[in-house]
Amino acid sequence: MVYFREYACEVSDFHGIKHIAGKGGLFRRLFWLLCFLSALGVFLWQTVLLFFFYFEDHHITKVDVSYESSLVFPAVTVCNFNKYRESALTEDDIKNVGIHLGIIDEDHNLIYPTLYTEEFQNKIASVNWTGVEEDDNYNMTDFQLRTGHQIDDMIIECTWRGEECEDEYFTHIFTHLGNCYTFNKYSSDSDLLTSPAAGPANGLKLMLDIETEEYVPSNDLDGGASDSGVMVMVHDATEPPYVKEFAMPVGPGFHTFISMRHESITALPSPYTECETDGDIEHYDHYSLQACRIECETNIVVEACGCKLIEQPGTEPNCNPNTTHECAHPQLVDAIHGVSEFGSCNCGSPCKAEVYPITMASTKLRSAFLEKIFQEKTSFDHNASYIEENVVALSVYYEALNYETIEQIPAMDTYTLLATVGGNMGLFIGAGLLTLVQLLEYFLDEILSLCGITRDNERDEVAVFCGCRKKNKTDDSSKSPGGESDNNGQPLAWTSA
Numbered sequence: 001m002v003y004f005r006e007y008a009c010e011v012s013d014f015h016g017i018k019h020i021a022g023k024g025g026l027f028r029r030l031f032w033l034l035c036f037l038s039a040l041g042v043f044l045w046q047t048v049l050l051f052f053f054y055f056e057d058h059h060i061t062k063v064d065v066s067y068e069s070s071l072v073f074p075a076v077t078v079c080n081f082n083k084y085r086e087s088a089l090t091e092d093d094i095k096n097v098g099i100h101l102g103i104i105d106e107d108h109n110l111i112y113p114t115l116y117t118e119e120f121q122n123k124i125a126s127v128n129w130t131g132v133e134e135d136d137n138y139n140m141t142d143f144q145l146r147t148g149h150q151i152d153d154m155i156i157e158c159t160w161r162g163e164e165c166e167d168e169y170f171t172h173i174f175t176h177l178g179n180c181y182t183f184n185k186y187s188s189d190s191d192l193l194t195s196p197a198a199g200p201a202n203g204l205k206l207m208l209d210i211e212t213e214e215y216v217p218s219n220d221l222d223g224g225a226s227d228s229g230v231m232v233m234v235h236d237a238t239e240p241p242y243v244k245e246f247a248m249p250v251g252p253g254f255h256t257f258i259s260m261r262h263e264s265i266t267a268l269p270s271p272y273t274e275c276e277t278d279g280d281i282e283h284y285d286h287y288s289l290q291a292c293r294i295e296c297e298t299n300i301v302v303e304a305c306g307c308k309l310i311e312q313p314g315t316e317p318n319c320n321p322n323t324t325h326e327c328a329h330p331q332l333v334d335a336i337h338g339v340s341e342f343g344s345c346n347c348g349s350p351c352k353a354e355v356y357p358i359t360m361a362s363t364k365l366r367s368a369f370l371e372k373i374f375q376e377k378t379s380f381d382h383n384a385s386y387i388e389e390n391v392v393a394l395s396v397y398y399e400a401l402n403y404e405t406i407e408q409i410p411a412m413d414t415y416t417l418l419a420t421v422g423g424n425m426g427l428f429i430g431a432g433l434l435t436l437v438q439l440l441e442y443f444l445d446e447i448l449s450l451c452g453i454t455r456d457n458e459r460d461e462v463a464v465f466c467g468c469r470k471k472n473k474t475d476d477s478s479k480s481p482g483g484e485s486d487n488n489g490q491p492l493a494w495t496s497a
Contacts, residue, residue, distance in 0.1 A: 007442040015039070015430030036429070043428035047421055050412075057271045058411035067402045070196045071262055074356045076183040076204060076396050077233045077241040080149045081249075083178035085214040086120050088147040091127050096138040100325035101218040115217045138321050141174075141310045148179030149211060156380045156391070157207040160193065165204075169193070174311035176244040176332070177231060186237040195398050200257065203397025209380065210252055212390050228252060230392055234260055235290070236354045242290035245336065254362040255393035262403035267351045272408065275351040283313035292347035297335045300342045304331045365393055 008021035016039070019032035084101070098104040105111055108129045113121050151170060158165035171185040183204060184193050195202045212228050233247035241247070250256045267275040279287030283295060298312040305327040307319035319328045334340040367384035370391065374380040382390070412420075425431045 004442075004446075007438075007445075011438055011442070013430060013432070013435045013438065039428040043424055046424050046428075050417060050420055050424075054412050054417050059268050059272045059408045060411050062405075062407045062409055064405045064407075065402055066405060069401075070194045071398060071401060071403060072237070073184050073193045073195050073204070074234050074260070074262075074354075075185050075237040075239075075241070077173070077175075077180055077235065077243060077247070078154075078183070078206070078208070078394075079175055079177040079180035079231045079243050079247070080154065080210055081177070081227045081229055081231065082149065082210070082212075082215040083144075084147040084216045084218065085149060085211065086116065086216050087214060089120075089216070091132050092135070092138075093143060093147060094124065094127075095129065095132040096135055097143060097321045097325075100321055101216070103216065103218065112217060117213065136320055136322070140318055140321060140324060143321075144174065144178055144310055149214070150179070151181050153211065154181075154208050155206065156209050156374070156378060157205075159205045161195070161202050173241070175241060176309075176311060180241070180243060182241065184237055192237050195401070198398045198401045200395045200397045203395060205396075206392075206394040208392040208394065210390050210392055212252070228389075230394075232258065232394065232396075234258065234356045234358055234396065236288070236356070238285060239288040240284060240290050240294060242293055245293070246290065248358070248360065250362075250392055250394060252390050252392050253365055253367070253388040255365055255395070256360060256362040258358050258360050258394070258396045259399035260356045260358045260396065261399060263355045263357060264403060264405050265353045265355060266405075266407045267349070268408045268410065269351050272410065273351075274348050276348045277351050279348075279350070287350050288353070289347055289349055293345055296343075296345035296347060297332055300335045300340050300345075301328050301331050303342050304328075304340075359399070365391060367391075 005021045008017045012018070014036070016032045016036040020029055020036060022029070024032075089098075089103075094104060094108075098108075099106065102111060104124065108124070108127070110116060110121060110124055151172070155165075158169075160169065165183075168190070169183055171182045171187075173180050173182055173185075186192060208230060210228060210230060215228065227249065229249055229251040231243050231247035232250050233241045233243050235241055235246075248258075267273050269275060269277050276287055276292070279292055281287045281291050281295060284291040294313065298308055298314055301312065301319075302308050302314070302316050305319060305323055306316075307323055307328065308314055308316045309324065309328050309332065310318050331340060331342070335342075335345060338344050365387065367387040370387050371382070371384045374382070374387075422432065
């Protein structure tokens with residue numbers, strides 16, 4: 001350690017090291033050595049903890065509430081629990097689809113005749129089935145569109161912010177529940193509806209007739225025939241609805257209030273969380289949990305059956321009645337339950353999402369009062385008993401005109417790590433970045449000295465140049481009339497001490 005004392009006394013900025021290499025007594029030097037090593041140990045211990053914490057990829061969640069003068073209203077998708085209407089079923093429908101739906105047996109007899117109206121029982125009994133042909137390529141799209149509940153029959157009354165709804169507010173879509181209708185669905189041709197204030201008066205209000213007398217007790221898609229009412233899903237207008245799994249049930253005879261909030265969520269991608277940034281989405285504009293589930297289930301059905309259901313996206317051919325109910329529907333149910341032999345749908349949450357948490361409350365409808373109101377103001381002419389069994393009142397609105405921004409940020413990024421290490425370095429041992437450069441210079445000098453390479457008197461020359469002290473006299477005794485001279489005989493100036 002040729003240069004240690006020089007480094008410690010004249011160069012280093014480390015706290016205490018000058019006292020270790022200084023001219024004090026042994027006790028004092030040992031005391032400062034102990035203090036320095038203790039501070040160095042604490043600093044190294046803290047640095048190791050910081051690096052462990054940094055590489056564990058912790059994050060914190062930042063929540064902010066923003067207040068707006070108006071908010072974009074989300075999409076609201078409504079589906080009847082019942083998929084097919086009894087009165088809309090034709091002889092061809094029953095011949096081609098009836099066996100698969102569990103309506104008739106192979107002899108064309110009703111399996112549960114008491115569950116159908118007398119009119120429908122007579123209709124089935126009067127058909128000459130030998131004259132009805134079976135079509136292997138029966139059009140399932142037309143069948144569902146025609147036999148499902150129609151929007152003009154379902155909606156008794158619709159108001160948006162107190163005004164009557166316009167026809168273009170609703171868009172027909174196919175889902176696993178058949179015909180469904182989405183309010184305020186995104187379209188590039190029109191702007192989304194906005195709500196300028198909170199409360200039911202500035203939202204959507206629907207009065208629906210679920211037509212329970214039309215319910216068909218089919219075994220389609222793993223049951224559901226025991227329930228009556230509608231499924232309601234509030235979702236972002238740019239995302240597809242996944243009603244079967246994510247919607248909420250609303251029963252008849254009640255006025256259900258759905259108050260909602262708007263949350264904008266931004267999560268950190270891997271390695272902080274397991275959220276999906278882009279995802280493998282083919283048929284939708286961007287990744288969402290619903291889009292992923294729909295496309296994954298579609299791929300499973302197509303791989304297993306060679307065709308897809310009418311509600312599933314893609315260019316593959318639609319399944320015929322036999323394949324729909326003997327292959328596609330069982331495969332879809334297995335995929336929903338996560339037990340399909342053709343794969344599983346491990347869909348993660350998107351890293352960026354617009355969500356609408358809801359709170360539901362309901363109150364019983366005054367059926368007798370509504371009977372009189374409907375008779376006076378609408379073409380809906382049914383008694384109080386029918387209203388209790390069939391009418392669903394629904395109000396969807398913002399509970400407050402604000403939205404929450406929920407953002408995940410790293411608990412410690414690279415900049416914070418360096419700043420914290422630098423702060424600890426200055427606190428415990430008085431070092432900084434340039435102190436490390438000094439340390440590297442010292443080690444380089446020591447290594448060169450081991451190789452037999454020693455430094456010249458450059459530090460003395462620098463001291464003279466900076467005006468710190470006079471240059472020492474050299475062994476060269478050449479003089480000039482004005483004083484000392486250098487090796488070349490030139491006068492050497494004196495510097496101020």
